[in-house]
Structures are given as structure tokens and as C-alpha cells.
Amino acid sequence: MKKKRSVVAVLKSDYSGLYSNLEKIITLCEGLEINSKNNNVVIKINLCDARTPETGAITHPLFLDALLKFLRENYENLKIFVAESDATVVLADKFIKWFGFLPVLKKWNAKWVNLSKEELTTKKINGLFLKEIQLPKILCDNVYFISLAKLKTNLLTKISCSLKNQFGCLPEIEKNVYHSHINKVIADINSVIKPDFSLVDGIIAMGGTQGPAFGTPIGTELIIGGKDPVAVDACCAKIMGFKPYLVPHVRKSNAQGIGSLRYEQVGDDIKKINFEIKKWEISLFLLGSSLKKRVMRRTRSGNK
Amino acid sequence: MKVGIIGAGAIVRRGHLPSWKRLQSIEVSTIADVNEILAKNIAKEFNIPRYSKDYQELLDDPSIEIVDIATPTPSHSEIVLKAIKKKKHILVEKPLAFSLKEAKEIHQALKGKNLKLNIVQNYRYYRSVAKVKERLESGRLGKIVSMNGLALAHFPVSWTRSNWLYHQGGVLYDFAPHLVDLVLWLHSSQPKNVTAFGGDFTKKNMEFITHAQILIEFEDSSTATMDVSWLTGTNLLRLNVHGTGGHVFLDVKDDIFLEIHGTATPLHNIRRFIREIKSLVRGLITGNFFKGPVGYYHLLLTDFIKCITDDLPPPTPVEQGLMVNAVIEAAQKSIETKKAIEIQSILSDSYV
Numbered sequence: 189m190k191k192k193r194s195v196v197a198v199l200k201s202d203y204s205g206l207y208s209n210l211e212k213i214i215t216l217c218e219g220l221e222i223n224s225k226n227n228n229v230v231i232k233i234n235l236c237d238a239r240t241p242e243t244g245a246i247t248h249p250l251f252l253d254a255l256l257k258f259l260r261e262n263y264e265n266l267k268i269f270v271a272e273s274d275a276t277v278v279l280a281d282k283f284i285k286w287f288g289f290l291p292v293l294k295k296w297n298a299k300w301v302n303l304s305k306e307e308l309t310t311k312k313i314n315g316l317f318l319k320e321i322q323l324p325k326i327l328c329d330n331v332y333f334i335s336l337a338k339l340k341t342n343l344l345t346k347i348s349c350s351l352k353n354q355f356g357c358l359p360e361i362e363k364n365v366y367h368s369h370i371n372k373v374i375a376d377i378n379s380v381i382k383p384d385f386s387l388v389d390g391i392i393a394m395g396g397t398q399g400p401a402f403g404t405p406i407g408t409e410l411i412i413g414g415k416d417p418v419a420v421d422a423c424c425a426k427i428m429g430f431k432p433y434l435v436p437h438v439r440k441s442n443a444q445g446i447g448s449l450r451y452e453q454v455g456d457d458i459k460k461i462n463f464e465i466k467k468w469e470i471s472l473f474l475l476g477s478s479l480k481k482r483v484m485r486r487t488r489s490g491n492k
Numbered sequence: 493m494k495v496g497i498i499g500a501g502a503i504v505r506r507g508h509l510p511s512w513k514r515l516q517s518i519e520v521s522t523i524a525d526v527n528e529i530l531a532k533n534i535a536k537e538f539n540i541p542r543y544s545k546d547y548q549e550l551l552d553d554p555s556i557e558i559v560d561i562a563t564p565t566p567s568h569s570e571i572v573l574k575a576i577k578k579k580k581h582i583l584v585e586k587p588l589a590f591s592l593k594e595a596k597e598i599h600q601a602l603k604g605k606n607l608k609l610n611i612v613q614n615y616r617y618y619r620s621v622a623k624v625k626e627r628l629e630s631g632r633l634g635k636i637v638s639m640n641g642l643a644l645a646h647f648p649v650s651w652t653r654s655n656w657l658y659h660q661g662g663v664l665y666d667f668a669p670h671l672v673d674l675v676l677w678l679h680s681s682q683p684k685n686v687t688a689f690g691g692d693f694t695k696k697n698m699e700f701i702t703h704a705q706i707l708i709e710f711e712d713s714s715t716a717t718m719d720v721s722w723l724t725g726t727n728l729l730r731l732n733v734h735g736t737g738g739h740v741f742l743d744v745k746d747d748i749f750l751e752i753h754g755t756a757t758p759l760h761n762i763r764r765f766i767r768e769i770k771s772l773v774r775g776l777i778t779g780n781f782f783k784g785p786v787g788y789y790h791l792l793l794t795d796f797i798k799c800i801t802d803d804l805p806p807p808t809p810v811e812q813g814l815m816v817n818a819v820i821e822a823a824q825k826s827i828e829t830k831k832a833i834e835i836q837s838i839l840s841d842s843y844v
Contacts, residue, residue, distance in 0.1 A: 237646075
């Protein structure tokens with residue numbers, strides 16, 4: 189029998205109509221599989237830098253608000269945790285306050301979790317790069333895991349959507365040590381903590397060559413969702429103008445069996461949006477960054 | 493001469509130490525940081541003989557003549573005052589102090605002492621900035637009527653994980669001192685009043701100043717406005733100077749300036765384009781394109797050492813640092829009270 193394709197739902201939506209569209213997305217994907225065994229829900233948001241929500245760089249608190257409302261109105265006795273970790277440019281405990289998430293958490297009785305301060309558990313894996321991975325225990329317990337990512341371009345990984353969001357589940361602050369193998373590391377993390385449901389906030393997306401933090405806010409007015417993070421990212425990549433197979437971390441995640449590049453798009457018929465990506469600019473930017481590293485290294489070590 | 497460095501953060505590693513190491517007459521003998529592991533690692537990386545977690549040990553060492561203080565601003569005054577007591581020449585990162593009161597204490601403590609204190613204002617050493625200073629002093633722009641500047645920076649989360657910048661004054665104590673210093677240094681008149689608008693753009697979520705527009709009225713009735721912000725996701729340091737005899741458009745980060753007399757024509761745009769290309773090529777050759785402002789520390793240090801050896805006034809003396817602190821504090825007070833603040837009143841002894 190032919191394997192059923194993963195479903196990815198895409199809808200046009202602004203923030204005012206978000207709640208009903210979110211309900212539609214979840215219905216189109218045949219609902220969330222939350223049951224009495226996994227009534228702990230972890231939502232991984234994206235706070236990649238100190239940018240306000242209207243820049244498109246971070247998950248919008250209004251999106252979290254709509255998702256929490258949906259969970260509270262449709263499921264009883266859920267323990268909901270909203271999570272993000274510290275990073276070289278992320279002060280998670282501060283950002284959650286600065287960018288207006290605290291009232292939302294309070295309103296829907298959700299608990300904030302800084303993944304860099306959680307108890308860790310070590311997992312042996314046969315990953316593409318990692319052979320052992322330390323992750324916050326809360327993510328590895330029996331939880332329903334929702335990835336609430338952004339629709340963004342990324343200088344290093346081309347796109348930053350659902351799969352890349354899990355990179356922020358690593359508890360280390362200096363995550364940039366993994367940057368030279370980031371595509372493999374993303375696949376490795378997702379092989380351990382694959383989201384049960386992936387939502388991508390593309391109402392205000394981020395395009396241009398300086399994503400994922402300093403790109404161009406683009407009012408794409410889209411929300412994307414699905415149970416297969418690889419399929420969701422493949423769909424996002426296509427919308428952003430990339431061939432999914434040519435996005436390394438999506439291809440590697442597909443090869444690792446985390447999900448499938450073949451999907452069925454339901455909802456609105458969105459094909460491709462201009463994300464203002466100029467390949468030559470990306471190449472020049474990466475060349476500049478690499479030269480800068482060399483110059484700074486030489487400056488530090490080549491003196492008296 | 494032996495130098496002791498207090499603070500082993502990013503700016504020391506990227507800017508201070510590589511530049512000290514370029515100076516043949518200098519030996520960096522000790523580095524101190526509350527984080528001993530960091531001090532140890534930096535000492536190893538830069539071949540510094542000693543490291544310590546207690547800066548007092550460094551101050552007690554009579555062989556150290558110069559102390560370089562690159563710690564978070566709230567600790568400046570305590571360390572500077574102790575260094576003065578120990579008769580050390582001092583290089584201190586900007587701003588001089590965390591409050592005007594502390595800046596005044598440093599100013600007072602230094603009076604009558606044969607010691608040099610220099611504040612790190614490395615942007616003064618950009619080629620374009622130095623040229624603009626020359627042009628202004630030569631009278632080519634006439635008398636300054638107004639200045640307007642931009643100091644936009646990223647939130648300082650990538651280079652510091654400490655909390656000290658997220659206090660009430662916020663952005664005013666981060667990047668703003670560079671622009672305030674440039675404005676005061678380029679202008680020949682003294683600031684009279686300061687009015688500022690701004691505050692917490694997120695409406696109480698942050699509880700510190702994230703953006704501000706500062707207006708200085710000078711004694712000669714000229715004015716300067718300055719936009720400072722952490723919110724715009726960019727790094728810009730620009731200053732336009734409008735004089736009775738001409739205008740200067742200065743882009744410090746790109747290290748270019750354009751002088752215009754009369755009305756701008758397309759020729760000016762061509763000239764600007766050529767200068768941008770020249771500046772880019774020069775930056776690539778010298779490496780300053782990649783190093784940014786830390787690429788100018790060696791010029792600053794050379795100047796500072798010269799002021800000690802030749803007994804000259806420091807390039808950025810305590811009085812100038814005090815005035816920067818006064819303008820910043822006046823701006824903060826103006827935002828809080830929604831009133832214009834008279835500089836003389838906050839400089840007076842009765843001001844607390």
C-alpha cells in the first residue's frame with residue numbers, strides 16, 4: 189500500500205483572525221493527539237535575539253495567546269510549559285518579560301521554562317554529528333511537544349522554521365560551537381525530540397539576507413502547521429523560494445527518517461512569496477564573516 | 493612601563509590587549525578579573541605573566557605604573573579612586589562613571605595629583621572624525637549652528653551577559669556616551685540645557701530607557717540633537733554638523749565624511765561614492781573594516797603613553813568625561829521629569 193503523504197496546512201491569516209484560523213489549521217491536520225497519558229504540553233517558542241515581535245524575528249505573543257486559548261478551551265487538566273533557552277544573544281528570562289509574554293502566560297496559567305536552567309538528561313544517539321546529546325529532561329519525558337516557530341530566512345541554514353527551532357532546545361549558552369555542523373546537529377536534535385505538532389508563525393515573517401534576527405519584516409500573513417516537521421519545513425522552504433531538497437537540514441532530517449519531504453498541502457493555495465533573498469549577498473556576507481574571524485584571530489595572536 | 497589590566501571581558505580581548513601588545517615600550521604584567529578562570533585564560537592567550545581575581549593585588553604592585561580599567565561601568569569609580577590613591581596612571585573605559593556624583597568624586601580626587609587619567613573614546617581616532625575636527629577648527633564650516641547625530645546599537649546581549657546595563661538609564665550608558673563625546677568634543681561651546689524624550693518603548697516591560705532623543709542647547713545658542721536606541725537592530729554612528737560656512741555629513745562606522753558648501757549637487761554624491769569605495773579599500777587593507785572600533789585602540793594607547801612620557805594633557809581628560817556624564821544624567825533626568833535640565837545646576841555642589 190502506498191504510504192500516506194504528510195499533511196501540511198497553510199492559511200492566510202492576520203493576528204486578529206488568528207484564533208479561528210489556528211482552529212482550522214489544527215482541524216485540517218486531524219487535531220492534536222493529546223490524551224490523558226501526555227497531558228503535559230511543552231511549547232517551544234522562538235526568541236532568537238533581542239528583537240520586538242513586529243520585526244518578525246521572534247514568535248509573536250499573540251500567536252502564543254491564541255494557541256494557549258485553544259489548548260485551554262479544548263483540553264482539560266493540561267499542564268502547559270512554554271520554553272526557550274539562553275544563547276549567546278538570548279537572555280531568555282529577560283526576553284520573556286521584555287517582549288510581552290508574561291501576561292499571556294499568566295492569563296492561560298502556563299509555566300515559563302528556561303531550558304538552560306532545567307535538569308538535564310543524556311541520550312546516546314547514532315546521529316550525523318552528535319553521538320551523545322544532553323537535553324532538558326522536561327523535553328524527554330512523556331510530553332506533547334509543540335514547536336511554535338517563525339517563518340524566517342537564515343544566513344546559515346537558508347530557512348529557520350520548525351526543525352531549526354529545536355536547535356534552541358540545546359541547553360548550552362554557547363550554541364555557536366555547533367554552527368560549523370549546524371545542519372547535521374539540527375537533524376540529530378530532531379531525531380530525539382521530534383515535535384508532535386509544528387506551527388509556524390508567518391503572519392509577520394522575516395526575509396532578506398540578514399535573517400534570522402536582522403532581516404526584513406515581510407507581512408506574508410500566513411500560518412502553517414502540520415504533524416511532520418520535515419514536511420512543514422519543506423512547505424515553508426517552497427513558499428520562501430527554496431527547493432526543499434536543497435535546504436541541507438531539511439534534506440538530512442528527511443534522510444534520517446524524522447519526516448518526509450513529500451507532503452500534501454491543504455488550506456489556502458499559497459505557492460511562492462518573494463522573501464527578498466539574494467544569493468550573491470548571502471555569499472558575500474558569509475565570505476565577510478569568515479574573513480572577519482581570520483583577521484580577529486590574527487590580531488589576537490600575531491603580536492608581541 | 494608596566495601595565496595592569498582590570499577586567500578580562502570581550503573588549504579587553506578584542507581591543508585593549510591586542511593594542512597594548514603592539515606597543516614596544518609596554519609590558520602587560522598582570523590581568524585581574526573577578527572571574528579567575530577568564531583571567532587565567534586571557535593571561536595564557538596573551539602571554540601575560542600574572543593573573544588574579546583580586547584587582548587590589550594589581551594596585552598594590554609598585555612596579556605597575558599604568559592601570560587599564562575595562563570593567564562594567566558601576567565599578568569604575570571604586571577602582572579609579574583606589575588607583576589614584578596608589579598613584580597609578582589610569583586608562584578607563586567610557587563612560588567615566590555610573591553617575592555624575594561618582595564622576596565628580598573622581599574629578600575631585602585627581603585634583604593636584606601628577607597623574608594622567610584618560611577615558612577610552614576610541615571613535616575620536618577614526619580618520620574621518622579626526623578630519624572633521626580639523627575642518628571645524630580651521631573655520632571652514634564657520635560657526636556651528638546645529639548638529640544632529642545617530643547612535644543606534646544592538647541590545648548588548650551578545651558581548652555581555654551581565655545585568656548592569658539593564659538599569660534605569662539603559663541605552664544612555666551604553667552607546668550614547670560615544671555620540672555625546674563626539675558632539676561635545678567637536679563643538680567649541682559648552683552645553684547649557686539638556687532636554688530629552690524617550691523611555692521604555694515596550695511600556696514598562698523593560699523598565700529602562702531603550703531609546704531617547706536628546707537635545708542639547710549650547711551656551712552660544714547652537715543646538716545638537718541625538719537619537720540613541722537599542723531597538724532598531726542596527727549599528728550606526730552618524731553625525732551631521734551644520735555651520736554658517738558649510739555642512740559636514742559624517743558616517744563614523746563607514747569612516748567617511750562629506751563636506752558641502754552651498755547647495756548639494758550630484759557631484760557631491762559622486763564624491764561620496766568615491767570616498768566610500770576608498771574607505772572600503774583602506775579598511776580591507778588595514779583590517780579595520782573587520783575590526784571596527786577596536787581597530788583604533790592602538791592609536792588611543794599611543795596617544796595616552798605619549799601624554800605620560802611627555803607630560804602632556806590626556807587626550808580625553810577627566811573634565812571631558814565628567815561633562816559626558818553630566819549630559820547623560822541630565823538626559824535621564826529630563827526623561828523622568830519631562831523638563832529641561834540646566835547643566836550648571838547639576839554640576840553644582842548642591843546637586844545630588
